[in-house]
Amino acid sequence: MTLPDNGLCEYCATVGRDWLDYNEHMNVAFYLKAFDDAGEGLTVAIGMGAEYTRQTRNSWVALESHITFQNEALLGDTLRIESRVLDFDDKKMHIYQEMFRGEELLATHEQLGLHFSTEARRGSVFTPEVRANLERLHRAQAALPRPAAVGRAISLTRRKPGA
Numbered sequence: 001m002t003l004p005d006n007g008l009c010e011y012c013a014t015v016g017r018d019w020l021d022y023n024e025h026m027n028v029a030f031y032l033k034a035f036d037d038a039g040e041g042l043t044v045a046i047g048m049g050a051e052y053t054r055q056t057r058n059s060w061v062a063l064e065s066h067i068t069f070q071n072e073a074l075l076g077d078t079l080r081i082e083s084r085v086l087d088f089d090d091k092k093m094h095i096y097q098e099m100f101r102g103e104e105l106l107a108t109h110e111q112l113g114l115h116f117s118t119e120a121r122r123g124s125v126f127t128p129e130v131r132a133n134l135e136r137l138h139r140a141q142a143a144l145p146r147p148a149a150v151g152r153a154i155s156l157t158r159r160k161p162g163a
Contacts, residue, residue: 007141011038
């Protein structure tokens with residue numbers, strides 16, 4: 001396993017016909033699928049893939065998720081998703097992802113994930129190896145700016161100019 005030097009785990013996918021809705025652009029459900037597949041790549045990079053789950057009976061689950069949409073993805077588009085860990089504690093990790101077509105930002109995804117015992121069906125502490133990989137990945141991202149989309153809330157309330 002190799003952690004990326006810049007702390008960004010990359011994943012690529014191509015928009016297939018079955019990913020489209022009747023508007024002829026990628027359906028919301030497939031944005032989440034693409035982000036989830038990319039998240040799997042991130043967890044493999046930190047040592048928490050399927051083999052880890054089989055051996056330790058630990059995995060990860062989503063506690064909260066937020067997607068923003070900037071541009072539509074279309075049939076045949078090659079998507080590149082960059083995933084990073086913004087923060088973590090003993091059991092949780094705050095993940096942020098950006099989806100691009102070339103250099104054009106299409107969507108963002110923010111997620112709070114929980115390290116999870118598949119036997120106890122509840123949160124569990126990261127193993128020392130996974131914790132060390134999270135620390136290395138987080139350090140590698142130290143030079144990256146905090147994304148503007150992090151922590152956004154949904155609201156119809158309009159903010160006053162300058163507020």
